[in-house]
Amino acid sequence: VQVSFEWDGVSDKEFAIMCMDYASTSGYEYTETSSAQIGDGVLMAEFSDGTVTGSAWSTFVVTHGPTDESETAGCSATNLDACVVTTVTEPTGWTDAGFVVDDTWAAATEYTADEAGWGRTPSWDTTASCCGTSTSPMTQATLSLNGGCSVIYTADNPDGETVTVKQSECVDPQSVLSETRSKMIWSSNLKKDNKVLFRLKVAADASSGIECPVCDAAVRTTQRIRREMRTLTDEEWGKVTAAMWIMKNTSQADGVAAYGASFRTYDYFVVKHLVAMVDLRGDQAHFGPMFMTWHSAFILEFENALLSVDPEILAMPYWDTTLTEPSVFTEKYFGSAPGTGANGEVIDGAFKYWPIESNFNMGDYKNAAGETINTSYTGSTTGMLRGPDATRTETTVLRFGTSTYAYDPNDFWKCANLDAFYYDWYECVEQGTAGGMGIVSGSLHSGPHGQVGGKSGDDSGDFEDVASSPNDPIFFFHHADVDRNAFWWMHVNADKRATAYGYPTEAASGVGPYAGKNYYGQHLTDTMADAFGFSAQDLGFSDSTDLQTNADILCKVSPTTGVYTYDFIVACLDDGGAGCQATWGEAANATTTPAAETTPGDGSESTTAAVASSSTTVTSTTVSTTSVADDIAGGGTESPSENATTSSGTSAAGEMATSLVGLAVLVLFH
Secondary structure, eight states: EOOOOOSSSOEEEEEEEEOOOOTTTSSSTTTSSSSSSSSOOOOOOOEESSSSTTTEEEEEEEEESHHHHHHHHBTTTGGGGGGOOEEEOOOOTTTTOOOOOOOEEEEOEEEOOHHHHOOOOOOEETTTTEEEBBTTTTTTOOOSSSGTTTTEEEETTEEEEOOOOOOOOOOOOOHHHOOTTTTTEEETTTTTTEEEEEEEEOOOOTTSOOOOOOOOOOOOEEEEOOOOOGGGGGHHHHHHHHHHHHHHHHHHHHHHHHTTTTTOOOOHOHHHHHHOEETTTSSSSSSSTEEEEEEEEHHHHHHHHHHHHGGGSSSSOBTTTTTSSSSSSSSTTTTTTOOOSTTTTOOTTTTTOOOSSSSOOOHHHHHHHBBBBBSSSOTTTSSSSSTOOOOOOOOOOOOOOOOOOOHHHHHHHHHOOSSOOOOHHHHHHHEETTTTEEEESSTTTTTHHHIIEEEEEEEEEEOOOOGGGGSSSHHHHHHHHHHHHHHHHHHHTEEEEEEGGGGHHHHHHHGGGGOOOOOOSSTTTTTTTGGGBBTTTTTSSSOOOOOOOOHHHHHSSSTSSSSSSEHHHHHHHTTTTTTGOOOSSSGOOOOOOOEEEEOOSSSSSOOOSSTTTTOOOOSSSOOOOOOOOOOOOOOOOOHHHHHHEEEOOOOOOBBEEOSSSSEEEEEOOO
């Protein structure tokens, strides 16, 4: 279960959940087969306030069986008539606020995935427009109705009853839940306790959580629109490249004098990226939840500098890596990949012979306060503005990769539409996973770096070098595209905005080389890369030199509060969804060329018309239920039923993707 809700910050929180693993009157499943079995099931839940399942929860067993006594008397898989299941009355008012857990309840037992199992993975049938294939818990055969697709078994209708499941609700629990955050829990008897009640009370003043900062950013009435680079006219594209050349060839002092305080040299951004990456505490811009907040700020600062040179550019273009025609690796755009110079240099395209600083001096750069930057970076092994381990001496951008790279549009939208918390989305675009399980086939972020930048032996192309990849101008267009994915994800997950989309407040963990590592810079209220951070002035928020936190970026750079938006979001929202009617795939990427400014919504738009959207937010709780597999050793599938409500003395909105059979959830406030 994954639940998002709003909390008033002063009321105690009480969680009440009922889970029921299917069991017949004998306690067995597949009772009409020759191999009846005793099943098992567990609860795993994550809430947007950071509450997760674990041993702190209390359990009450309602049904248990077959009993040990009946087994002694002969109950077995081949003698079900001798089996006995006991049932006790549910405690009166157990779902009410203020209910007191007594000694008839016991502490929950934590189990591992090896002990409990995840069950079968549901998958969307595009032809039949349904989720999963359900089997009968009595016969283990596929339910006859609709071929078992999007149907549930009931005792009254063993052939199955139809349930409505949207593609966005056909979710693999492993894609949105993680054992590193929440635990699989049940009562002490995993096999024989069939219906279990769960409760947890979290005091309003509990010190285990960190209160989310209040976002007071106003909804924008106008936003500049970032467009796909190939939709620009020749004149518009020429303005972009000309401004970037000016940034490359103008000193900071001369640029500020000519273009104003927002001007930055091009190499300023390469240095800022390098300083964040080599931070001795841990990479401040990669391999963790701060990846997107840092890069969103980075691209915004670059965009501000670009527009300071030529305001007629209007916004930073992006490179949609799912589109292959026309190619961007041409004389008009990025030039060749691999580079056609003798050593892989890029000698054609709009950025041909793009220079790399060969006599780098860290002392030439200052932070937002005008101070010397505290960093270990002093240049590459050859004194160039490249990664600290780089050995190449060519003074022009190098590419060793391919011009045929393309990202699967289906995968782009799977991450963009992921109904999950912030860290799960990040894992999706970075590793192709969420909660440790595979979601897509490749990395939206890293794919182009490796495939286009490429390697020659042990040497990286400039775009492939993690530390200094902004040396290749492709970087900014690509990262605007990753930011585009984040914007749509935030749009369809607007119900999580009040709790910062579940962004980690403490005990964060990195991925890749930083897997399992927790350090300053990763967390919601941490200042981003404070050695060379982003001031409010850098990003155009205000005249303040205060450095921004991850929370500041999530607040001020969003689909409704950001100074910019994207063309495809405008196309979708402006025509009631006709611009994004495709559920997945390349058709959903079709963009129009809207006016330079748009009036965005207030964040309350229904997302049902949007691409594979989340459930519509309504005045009462919204419940989304997926048809997923149970944890039966025999592999049969049970379809869930649900009865979920949220009661509150304050405002509450919730959304759940369920992964267990017979589930009732109440989030209580008093």
